[in-house]
Amino acid sequence: TEEVLNCIGCGAQIQTEDKDAPGYVQPSTLKKYLEDDSKELLCKRCFRLRNYNEITDVNIDDDEFLKLLDSISSKKGLIVNVIDIFDYEGSVIPGLQRFVGDKNILVVGNKLDLLPHSVNQNKLLNWIQQKSKENGIKSVDQIMVSAEKGTNIDKLMELIEKYRHGQDVYVVGTTNTGKSTLINKIISENSDIKDLITTSRFPGTTLDRIDIPLDDGHFLIDTPGIIHKYQLAHYLNEQELKAVTPKKQLHPSTFQLRDGQTIFVAGLARFDFLDEKSNVIFYVNQGLLLHRTKTINADEFYQKHLGELLNPPYDVTEFPKLKKEEFTSHQKSDIVIYGLGWVTIPANCKVRVFVPEGVSVSIRDAII
Numbered sequence: 001t002e003e004v005l006n007c008i009g010c011g012a013q014i015q016t017e018d019k020d021a022p023g024y025v026q027p028s029t030l031k032k033y034l035e036d037d038s039k040e041l042l043c044k045r046c047f048r049l050r051n052y053n054e055i056t057d058v059n060i061d062d063d064e065f066l067k068l069l070d071s072i073s074s075k076k077g078l079i080v081n082v083i084d085i086f087d088y089e090g091s092v093i094p095g096l097q098r099f100v101g102d103k104n105i106l107v108v109g110n111k112l113d114l115l116p117h118s119v120n121q122n123k124l125l126n127w128i129q130q131k132s133k134e135n136g137i138k139s140v141d142q143i144m145v146s147a148e149k150g151t152n153i154d155k156l157m158e159l160i161e162k163y164r165h166g167q168d169v170y171v172v173g174t175t176n177t178g179k180s181t182l183i184n185k186i187i188s189e190n191s192d193i194k195d196l197i198t199t200s201r202f203p204g205t206t207l208d209r210i211d212i213p214l215d216d217g218h219f220l221i222d223t224p225g226i227i228h229k230y231q232l233a234h235y236l237n238e239q240e241l242k243a244v245t246p247k248k249q250l251h252p253s254t255f256q257l258r259d260g261q262t263i264f265v266a267g268l269a270r271f272d273f274l275d276e277k278s279n280v281i282f283y284v285n286q287g288l289l290l291h292r293t294k295t296i297n298a299d300e301f302y303q304k305h306l307g308e309l310l311n312p313p314y315d316v317t318e319f320p321k322l323k324k325e326e327f328t329s330h331q332k333s334d335i336v337i338y339g340l341g342w343v344t345i346p347a348n349c350k351v352r353v354f355v356p357e358g359v360s361v362s363i364r365d366a367i368i
């Protein structure tokens with residue numbers, strides 16, 4: 001029988017098959033260890049953390065994640081839930097509150113740097129709070145940060161101090177929300193942590209988690225990212241995802257539309273205008289094609305040009321069919337296509353939106 005090996009850093013079972021799963025080591029590393037087991041065996045993630053002070057994300061599925069949450073349900077502490085403000089629906093963890101019991105949840109909306117300056121941040125925070133409520137999450141507070149630019153990280157640390165009541169902090173989030181970037185930022189901005197992290201490790205835990213020491217004997221704990229099937233990202237390959245994900249601040253693209261006109265957002269979404277002449281503003285990644293056509297020809301146009309003029313997707317074989325949904329605005333509103341961006345429409349306006357099956361769309365009060 002084969003011996004089960006565990007990483008001495010995080011306790012994950014060592015494996016050489018899946019780079020993105022816990023416990024991965026390169027086959028050559030494992031071979032070296034088996035030849036000379038006087039050395040320490042660290043998974044790739046712990047190795048990078050120890051040697052480069054850098055967190056890399058590993059992914060686990062819903063079941064494993066729930067087990068992980070269950071294992072902390074009886075412990076005290078603060079939950080920091082990182083979400084992507086461009087993809088709330090893709091970032092929310094259903095049932096989170098139920099699984100973490102009465103622990104406080106602090107919701108952190110990441111990627112603030114992508115929002116245009118004219119955004120009313122309070123409105124967006126209110127929206128995040130309302131969305132949390134709809135998902136059963138009783139957030140004690142919410143804050144928006146940019147992990148990449150370092151914006152509001154100090155304020156976040158203050159909130160964490162305020163709400164953790166001297167207990168551990170568990171950072172949870174779905175993949176791609178920027179959880180690793182955020183934790184790396186926290187590590188790099190806190191020199192005490194940086195010194196500690198290379199030396200003090202907690203071997204023998206069975207959780208696939210990384211413990212970052214705080215200054216009072218408690219820890220900031222990075223949990224693996226959970227994969228979410230509602231993310232647009234789920235339907236795109238790496239290259240397509242690159243084309244969709246904004247890297248820079250979003251700029252408005254305004255169209256004057258009337259009844260019978262359609263805008264394609266590349267091959268990813270379709271927007272039919274069903275009302276009198278109005279200005280409609282698209283907020284999506286700058287390189288993405290916005291193509292106007294007549295609604296009457298739109299079906300045929302899509303079939304003919306998907307994967308070509310209308311790209312991404314580049315690979316259409318596994319791309320889901322578009323499904324439609326209609327919205328009527330009572331006040332100036334945003335139609336939010338999760339993972340892609342949003343479209344601002346005036347009050348009392350009717351529109352039809354098509355998105356890949358499985359991707360969510362919703363309407364909110366305009367944030368600009």
Ligand code: GDP
Nearest residue numbers: 057111146147148174175176177178179180181
């Ligand atoms: P994780 O899977 O949640 O750990 O996410 P990562 O930290 O790997 O980040 C996912 C993607 O989001 C990467 O492409 C990051 O560059 C990007 N990202 C992370 N934080 C920010 C941010 O504050 N602003 C922007 N624009 N992108 C970010």
